Amino acid sequence: MQAISIPMEFATVMEQLQLDRLYSWFDGFVEPYLDTDPDGTANIHLKIVHTRKVCEVMALLCEGENLSSGATRIALAVALLHDVGRFPQYRRWRTFRDSESDNHARLAIEVIRKEKLLEWLDPAEQLLIEEAVRFHNLLELPGKFRSPDQLFIKLIRDADKLDIWRVFVELQNLPPDQRASAATLGFADLPEVVSAACLNSLATGTIVRLDSVRTLNDLRLLQISWAYDLTCATARKILLERGYLTALAAPLPEREDIATAVSAALSSLTSISA
Numbered sequence: 460m461q462a463i464s465i466p467m468e469f470a471t472v473m474e475q476l477q478l479d480r481l482y483s484w485f486d487g488f489v490e491p492y493l494d495t496d497p498d499g500t501a502n503i504h505l506k507i508v509h510t511r512k513v514c515e516v517m518a519l520l521c522e523g524e525n526l527s528s529g530a531t532r533i534a535l536a537v538a539l540l541h542d543v544g545r546f547p548q549y550r551r552w553r554t555f556r557d558s559e560s561d562n563h564a565r566l567a568i569e570v571i572r573k574e575k576l577l578e579w580l581d582p583a584e585q586l587l588i589e590e591a592v593r594f595h596n597l598l599e600l601p602g603k604f605r606s607p608d609q610l611f612i613k614l615i616r617d618a619d620k621l622d623i624w625r626v627f628v629e630l631q632n633l634p635p636d637q638r639a640s641a642a643t644l645g646f647a648d649l650p651e652v653v654s655a656a657c658l659n660s661l662a663t664g665t666i667v668r669l670d671s672v673r674t675l676n677d678l679r680l681l682q683i684s685w686a687y688d689l690t691c692a693t694a695r696k697i698l699l700e701r702g703y704l705t706a707l708a709a710p711l712p713e714r715e716d717i718a719t720a721v722s723a724a725l726s727s728l729t730s731i732s733a
């Protein structure tokens with residue numbers, strides 16, 4: 460696990476007013492996507508709320524990690540824009556599964572450029588934002604970056620995970636017929652079934668791969684394994700406080716091997732935070 464290099468001072472040119480304009484743009488951009496059938500509206504609504512919550516948690520991370528106000532504004536712009544590709548993705552393919560449609564991070568860059576959202580910014584700052592958006596959903600970070608610092612990439616990956624945990628915990632508390640279908644990625648809810656490959660990954664402290672996920676329980680294991688991928692101490696602290704991992708683990712079959720793997724993931728948060 461890499462340590463995050465903060466605090467940092469950026470000679471930022473983004474002003475609060477410009478960030479406010481981006482927020483207003485977002486509200487106008489997403490509205491037409493809500494005008495669809497009830498299932499589609501529920502799924503789009505989920506992504507709008509997700510974006511707002513990622514912005515909220517990003518603010519907490521920036522505060523906890525003592526970022527400057529300029530760096531915080533960049534981080535908040537990244538949080539606001541990281542999933543704008545989800546809206547054209549859902550309209551065109553009716554799914555949030557990238558493997559069945561297109562990479563939503565790439566689609567987000569298309570939106571950012573088509574809408575000329577960042578053209579008023581210093582090119583170095585544009586690059587910081589675009590690269591964080593582009594890489595926010597990768598299983599592993601690439602070896603090479605164009606931007607000089609990966610701070611915002613790390614922050615958005617942590618903030619995004621923190622809110623995806625919230626979404627799933629809230630969803631699993633709803634009766635199955637009330638769950639927005641696209642949010643569970645269509646995986647079968649088979650209460651006793653856990654795939655060995657997924658459990659092995661979690662048990663060895665590695666991130667469960669989405670292509671090894673077969674059931675909703677596997678998806679829970681995948682999300683629990685993200686605990687090993689958090690980069691900043693504030694994110695680990697928030698995760699522990701919110702109790703998402705325990706909530707995600709609650710519906711899993713009562714088995715010793717599963718319990719051991721889950722408690723190792725939980726302990727890793729405390730041992731690193733300490």
Ligand SMILES: [Fe+2]
Nearest residue numbers: 513541542619
């Ligand atoms: Fe996201």
